[in-house]
Amino acid sequence: MEGEMPDVRVVCFDWGGVIVRICRNWREGCLRAGLPVYEAAGTPEAIARRRAISAEHQVGRIRCDEFYARVAEASEGLYTPAEIKQIHDAWLIDEYHGAGDLIDQLNATEGITTAMLSNTNASHWARQHDGPGGFGAAARIKIRLASHELGLAKPDPAIYEAARAHFGVRAEQILFFDDLSENVQAARDAGWLAHQIDHAxxxxxxxRAVLHALGVLADLSPSGRAE
Structure with a gap:
């Protein structure tokens, strides 16, 4: 029927750029870690080497210690493995304002399950907790799926089908938020309702605006009253 609201059952979030603010490039990561930014580390060749190693890390083919060592080796002596770990640890910054309230509100909404589908790694994933250095909002999401545990990464179509199977719903019942256009398009190709988020x-x-427009949340404000 024209104008009929979708039957959303799962609200699925990406993590970085959607729930948690992250460094967007090597320079930012180095500065946050208090380390120098070398011009040689910013060349297209250096970026490509790091991305190739990160891709293996994200799908669990290499462990964190090996990741630090290989990225350090790829830097050709500019950084030590310990310094790569510093940069890696500094990559996660803080949770976006209101993210925790939104997750709590969705968790209290009848018929809705919160979920996360993230390209990540073991050391970052372990920080989803309420303690020091942790990210408590993410920890309250009901179903959390990580690329390094699934052995798959977005935008591979297989990860969306694996996630859908975990959720136990039809593709069109999943509402997905991600900050990268290629991940959003892949989710749409899989039949999900997907919306790109502007991380900046x-x-x-x-x-909240999307959830309100689709009838998942009655009001825009966390208090339940329109502002």
Whole structure:
């Protein structure tokens, strides 16, 4: 029927750029870690080497210690493995304002299951907790799926089908938020309702607007009253 609201059962989030603010490039990571930024580390060749190693790390083919060692080796002596770990640890910055309130509100909404599908790694994933250095909002999401545990990464179509099977719903019942266009398009190709988030804006407000428009949340504000 024209104008009929979708039957959303799962609200699935990416993590970085949607729930948690992250470094967007090597320079930012180095600065946050208090380390020098070398011009040679910013060449297209150096970036390509790091991305290839990161791709293996994200699907669990290499462990964190091997990742630090290989990225250090790829830097040709500019950084030590310990310094690569510093940069890696500094990559996660903080949770976006209101993200935790939104997750709590969705968790309290009848018929809705919160979920996460993230390209990540073991050391970052382990920080989803309420303790020091942790990210508590993510920890409250009901179903959390990580690329390094699945052995798959977005935008591979197989990861969306694996996630759908975990959720136990039809593809069109999944509402997905991601900040990368290729991941959003792959989710749409899989039949999901997918929306791209502008990580440089206010991700929580963007998601609330979509959730309200689709009838998942009755109001835009966390208090339950329209502001």
């Amino acid at each position: 804006g206010d991700p929580t407000s963007q998601m």
